[in-house]
Amino acid sequence: LSRHARKRQAESEANFRLVVESSPYGIVLIDHAGRIGYMNPAMTRLLGYEREDAPDVETFWQRVCPDPDYRKWVLGTWNRSMNDSREGEIDNQPIEYQITSRVGAVRTMLIDSVAMGSNVLTTFFDITRQKEADHELRQAKEAAEAATRVKSDFLATMSHEIRTPMNVVIGMGDVLLESGINEEQMGYVRKLQRAGDNLLDLINQILDLSKIEAGRLRIEDEPVNVRAIMREVTGLLGMMVENKGLELECIVEEAVPEWVMSDRLRLHQVLLNLLSNAIKFTEQGRITLREKLEDPGQLHILVEDTGIGIAKEQLENIFDFFVQSDSGITRRYGGTGLGLAISRRLIDLMGGRIWGESQPGKGSTFHVVLPLRPVAPPVGKVTPEEKSDDSGLDGQAMRVLLVEDSVDNQLLIRTFLKNTPHRLAVAVDGREAVRMVQEATFDVVFMDVQMPVMDGYTATRRIRQWEQETGRPALPVVALTAHALNGEEERSREAGCDLYLNKPIKKQRLLEVIGQMGRRCVRFS
Numbered sequence: 001l002s003r004h005a006r007k008r009q010a011e012s013e014a015n016f017r018l019v020v021e022s023s024p025y026g027i028v029l030i031d032h033a034g035r036i037g038y039m040n041p042a043m044t045r046l047l048g049y050e051r052e053d054a055p056d057v058e059t060f061w062q063r064v065c066p067d068p069d070y071r072k073w074v075l076g077t078w079n080r081s082m083n084d085s086r087e088g089e090i091d092n093q094p095i096e097y098q099i100t101s102r103v104g105a106v107r108t109m110l111i112d113s114v115a116m117g118s119n120v121l122t123t124f125f126d127i128t129r130q131k132e133a134d135h136e137l138r139q140a141k142e143a144a145e146a147a148t149r150v151k152s153d154f155l156a157t158m159s160h161e162i163r164t165p166m167n168v169v170i171g172m173g174d175v176l177l178e179s180g181i182n183e184e185q186m187g188y189v190r191k192l193q194r195a196g197d198n199l200l201d202l203i204n205q206i207l208d209l210s211k212i213e214a215g216r217l218r219i220e221d222e223p224v225n226v227r228a229i230m231r232e233v234t235g236l237l238g239m240m241v242e243n244k245g246l247e248l249e250c251i252v253e254e255a256v257p258e259w260v261m262s263d264r265l266r267l268h269q270v271l272l273n274l275l276s277n278a279i280k281f282t283e284q285g286r287i288t289l290r291e292k293l294e295d296p297g298q299l300h301i302l303v304e305d306t307g308i309g310i311a312k313e314q315l316e317n318i319f320d321f322f323v324q325s326d327s328g329i330t331r332r333y334g335g336t337g338l339g340l341a342i343s344r345r346l347i348d349l350m351g352g353r354i355w356g357e358s359q360p361g362k363g364s365t366f367h368v369v370l371p372l373r374p375v376a377p378p379v380g381k382v383t384p385e386e387k388s389d390d391s392g393l394d395g396q397a398m399r400v401l402l403v404e405d406s407v408d409n410q411l412l413i414r415t416f417l418k419n420t421p422h423r424l425a426v427a428v429d430g431r432e433a434v435r436m437v438q439e440a441t442f443d444v445v446f447m448d449v450q451m452p453v454m455d456g457y458t459a460t461r462r463i464r465q466w467e468q469e470t471g472r473p474a475l476p477v478v479a480l481t482a483h484a485l486n487g488e489e490e491r492s493r494e495a496g497c498d499l500y501l502n503k504p505i506k507k508q509r510l511l512e513v514i515g516q517m518g519r520r521c522v523r524f525s
C-alpha cells in the first residue's frame with residue numbers, strides 16, 4: 001500500500017472507531033466461540049461492566065440476568081434470534097429484555113443482532129425511560145377512566161334523586177288539571193309540565209352521555225322491526241307535525257327486510273331525535289322518512305326536511321356536545337345540543353355512520369347507515385307498537401295492586417286511576433305485597449323496586465315461588481324503578497318481573513300497560 005492509501009485507511013478506521021465509541025447504543029461484538037471481542041463505551045456506561053468483567057457470552061448473561069429462570073428464557077430467545085439472523089441483515093424484530101446493571105438497576109433493553117462473517121454484532125437500545133413514560137401514561141389513563149366512572153355513577157345517582165321528585169311534580173300537574181281549575185290556571189300548569197318534561201329529557205340525555213363516556217352503555221343485538229320503529233316514531237310526533245301544518249311521509253323500499261338485528265331502543269332514540277329536529281327546524285313543507293338498501297349489505301335511513309337548513313361549516317360541529325348551529329336559533333327553538341352528539345355515539349357503537357347534508361334556507365337531510373343483518377321474524381314476539389294497537393281492554397275493570405312506599409306516588413297513581421273502571425289496592429312494602437297477593441286476587445301488580453322492609457325484587461321472587469308451589473297462574477308484575485342504569489332491566493327480569501318501567505310514569509302509559517297486562521292475564525286464567 002502506498003503511504004497515501006495507508007493514511008486514508010487509518011483515517012477511515014479512526015472515523016469508524018469514533019462512530020462506534022460515541023454511539024448512544026450499546027454495541028458488542030461476539031465471535032463464533034462466544035467470546036466478546038469488543039464492547040463500546042455506551043455499553044459499559046449502561047451496565048457498569050467492562051469487557052474484562054464479561055469476557056464471554058455466558059459470563060455476560062450470568063452477570064446481567066442474575067435470576068436463573070429469567071436467564072434461561074433470555075438465553076433461549078437470544079440463541080434463537082442469533083440462529084435466525086442472516087448475514088448483514090438486521091433482525092426485524094428486536095426483543096425486549098430486562099437487564100440488571102452492576103449496581104442492581106434494572107433496565108429495559110431492545111436487543112438486536114446481525115451476523116457479520118464469523119462474528120455477531122449485537123446492539124442494545126435502552127428503552128427504560130420510554131417504558132416508564134408508557135407506564136405513567138397508562139396509569140394516568142386508568143385514573144382518568146376511573147374518574148369518569150365515578151362521575152357517571154354520580155350522575156346516575158343524581159338523576160335518580162332528581163327524577164323521583166320530578167315524578168311527583170309532573171304527576172301533580174295532572175292531578176291539578178283534573179281538579180276543576182279555570183282556563184288560565186290550566187295554562188300555567190301546562191307550562192309547568194312542559195318545563196318538567198324538558199328537565200326530564202335533559203336529565204335522561206346527560207345520563208345517556210355519562211354512560212356512553214364511561215363505556216357502560218351496552219348495545220343490544222336483537223331482532224328489530226324497523227318499519228314498526230318508523231311507525232312508532234312518526235306516531236309519537238304526529239301531533240307536532242299536524243300542529244305546524246307540515247306534511248309527513250314515510251317511504252320504505254320494497255327490498256328492505258322486515259326484521260333486522262339491531263338495538264330497538266337505541267334505533268328508536270336516534271330516529272326520534274332526527275325526526276323531532278326535522279320538525280323543530282321546519283316551518284313549512286314536508287318531512288320525509290326514507291328507508292332503503294345500500295350496497296353492500298347496508299341499511300340506509302334518511303330524514304329529509306324543507307326547513308331552515310344548516311350552514312356548511314356547522315354540519316360537522318353539530319355532532320359535538322352542546323353545539324347548536326347559532327345561539328339565536330337556540331333561543332327560538334329550545335333544545336340542548338346533546339341529541340346529535342348522543343346519536344352519533346350510539347350509531348358508532350352500533351357499527352354505523354351518521355351525517356348531515358344541507359342547503360341553508362332549503363332544507364336538511366340526515367343520513368344513518370347501518371350494517372344490515374336480516375333475520376326471520378321472531379316467533380311469538382310482538383313489538384310494543386303492535387301490542388298497544390289493541391291494548392284496549394280499557395273498558396274492562398282490572399284489579400291493580402300498587403306496591404309503593406312513597407305516599408306522594410301512591411296518591412299520584414290513585415289519581416290516574418280515579419275516572420277509570422280499574423280498582424286499586426296499595427301495599428307499602430314487599431312483605432305486605434306478598435301477603436296481599438296470597439290473600440286476594442289481582443290482575444296486575446306495579447312493584448316499586450326500592451322499598452323498606454322488603455324490596456320489590458325479593459317480593460316478586462317470593463310471589464313466583466308461591467305460584468309455583470301452589471300451581472297458580474303467573475300474575476303479571478311490572479317493576480317500577482327510578483334507576484335508569486344498565487342491568488336494571490335484566491335484574492327485574494331475573495327476579496321474575498314481566499315488564500320494567502322507568503319512573504316517572506305518565507297516566508297514558510299506565511293505562512296502556514294495565515290494558516296489555518290485563519289482556520295477558522285473561523289469556524292465562
Ligand code: ADP
Nearest residue numbers: 277278281309318324325335336337338339340
Ligand atoms: P338540539 O336539537 O337539542 O339543540 P341536537 O344535537 O339534536 O340538539 O342538534 C344540534 C343543532 O343542530 C341544533 O340546535 C340545530 O342548530 C342543528 N340542527 C339539527 N337538526 C337540524 C335540522 N333538521 N335542520 C336545521 N338545523 C338542525
